[in-house]
Amino acid sequence: MRLTQTVASVLSLGLLTLAPQAQAAKSLVFCSESSPSGFDTAQYTSATDNDAAEPLYNRLVEFEKGGTVVTPALATRWEVSEDGLSYTFHLREGVVFHDNKAFTPSRHFNADDVLFTFNRMLDKQHPFRKAYPTEFPYFVGMSLDKNIARVEKSDPMTVVFTLNSVDAAFIQNLAMSFASILSAEYAEQLLTSGKPSDITHKPIGTGPFKFQRYQKDSQIRYAANKAYWDPSQVKVDNLIFSINTDASVRVQKLRKNECQITLHPRPADLEALKQDPTLQVIEKPGFNLGYIAYNVRHQPFDQLQVRQAMDMAVNKAEIIKTVYQQAGQLAVNSMPPTQWSYDDTIKDAGYDPEKAKALLKAAGVKEGTEFTLWAMPVQRPYNPNAKLMAEMLQADWARIGLKVKIVSYEWGEYLKRTKDGEHDVALIGWTGDNGDPDNWLGTLYSCNAIGSNNYSMWCDERFDQLVKQARIVTDRAQRSVLYKQAQQRLKEQVPITPIAHSTVNQPLSAKIEGFKVSPFGRNVFSGVSID
The missing domain is CATH 3.90.76.10 (Dipeptide-binding Protein; Domain 1)
Structure with a gap:
């Protein structure tokens, strides 16, 4: 009787409970770099859109x-x-x-x-x-x-x-x-x-997560899907995308634990991030390519000699040093060296401004000819600083007598307008989606890709036939032969200038477990937990 009364008294005072306390809801905040255009993945191609939709679908x-x-x-x-x-x-x-x-x-x-x-x-x-x-x-x-x-x-x-x-x-x-x-x-x-x-x-x-609400340029909120068919993959109660276009702001938020995962840090910030005991930085070779796309539907870029001149005038080594700060590899080909069927016999024409001037003169391009160079407003895995790269290219092409006007738009608008072919020359890039060469050669440079991911508006019958033939062959060795021929054709015709394959550095809190860096640049939060 006395024991019952004592327990009752303690309970009434709130000093003892016989039931476990409810566990606090766990939230994971991801510092994203841009606002998605929407969540219907079939409509969009950018990593920003795919990341925002990834938690919602299978x-x-x-x-x-x-x-x-x-x-x-x-x-x-x-x-x-x-x-x-x-x-x-x-x-x-x-x-x-x-x-x-x-x-x-x-x-x-x-x-x-x-x-x-x-x-x-x-x-x-x-x-x-x-x-x-x-x-x-x-x-x-x-x-x-x-x-x-x-x-x-x-x-x-x-x-x-x-x-x-x-x-x-x-x-x-x-x-x-x-x-x-x-x-x-x-x-x-x-x-x-x-x-x-x-x-x-x-x-x-x-x-694994249900959509809650989206405020453009601010945040996206998701809640755990308690009815998910694989409950072992739902380990946080709330997932929040905090949208910040400024890489320095994202890093500050990570250090203050206002977000637990961020992306695309500035190369200059990497060493300090790696020294921070509260953080971890996962480093992976980039399955990506940053490149310049020449719109062959606009004069004078419809001339091969002009594209060759532009290509020769680009000081890639200086761009790698200044923009990527050596966190990347100089690119000479239309896809990364880690992609099977990559043709390592392909070489660059080399940096040669004097020869570039001669080519422009032969093509009838007058000194002082002006064109637009479009620069991405956001950091991407393949380009940590498009604005700086554009300024360096502006100087490179000025040396051969060309006048460059740099243009930029909000990321969704930038993609829309470049897909419509409004640009003269554009900075763009790609991170592989599925590990197959067709995802590069077909998706980026084929005739069918004009209006989607072929930013050069380039349609070459010989190239296209090689890619189509490779798609219907199942033997990898045979496919590789065809894809190498396609790479050589593309290099000859210069619809693009490859710049770099960048190293991917993924900073995140040391409290995060289960996060894996995707070779395809996806940020996947199923199975991810936070202590």
Whole structure:
């Protein structure tokens, strides 16, 4: 009796509890460098957009974290027909789509969602596409719109893709962000309510985190998906993207623990970050390329001699020293040396301003000719300081008698306008998406990629034929021969000047566990925890 009374007295005083205290919610803050244009990954190609959408979605197949191997995701297994033209995917049971204030799913993920996701991209007469017209740059740039003959379901949990021709990179392509699976039921509701654009502004997926809200140039907030099909991958309660375009601000926030992961630090800040005991810096060779794109649809860049002159006038060694501060490798080719099929016999023409002047004169380009050079407003893995690089190029080209006007726009606008071909010359770059050479040569330089990722607007029949032929060959040695020939053709025609492959340095708090640097430049937060 006395013991019961004593316990009761202690409880009433709040000095003892028999139940465990609720654990404080864990939040992870990621210092992002720019605002996404939206969350419908099929519409966009930049890493900023893909990073913002990554927590929300799954694909049929996905890359292993930190690697290039394709693993099951919303498809648990798949078979390929003997002729390489049919892919059968068996879908995961019991997967639940997110909800929001306007939508509650009435069923689990099934084949209808896969059909909606891909048929919207395939069929220009698709009802949703007609109601919400948009472009699909990756899908078209890789010729999937022409090569996928049809997507069908053989039962509610089995989907069959039929191709018109063999595509050696097809499975790798489906692991890319553009192939994220959307809810057909949500799309139907948006169509009925007359709000189809909400598919990108109020996204619904099956991923480890649910969309909460987005304030442009400020933050994106996500909440843990408690119903995620792989609960072991949800280790924080809240994920927050803190958007800061200034690299020095991002570093300050990291040091103050206002964010726990940041990206694209300035080379000058790296040594101090590496010495900070509260931080860790993961360093990886960059699977990337920073380059100059000459718009061959604008005069005088339609002339090969002019492009050769521009290329010869670029002092790459000085740019590597000043812009990359030696945290990079001089590039001579159209893709990085770590990409299989890379042709190491290709050499640069060399830095030769006098020869460049002679080429310009032979091409009839008058001294003082003016053109625009577009410089990215954000840091990218392949270019830590586009503004500084543009200023150095301005000086390089002034030495051969050309007058350069530097232009820039907000990142989303910059991409849109360069894809439309408004620029004369542009600084741009790429981080590989799937480990296949076609992701470089086809996605960036093919005729089909004009209007998406071919910023040179360059269409060369000989080059294009080599890339197309390589895509339908399954033997890697044969593909390599064709891709090397394509690289040589591109180098001869100079639609671009490769500048550098930069080293990727990823700073994060020492309290973070489970974060892996992706060779494709993705920032993935599933499976990531914080102490």
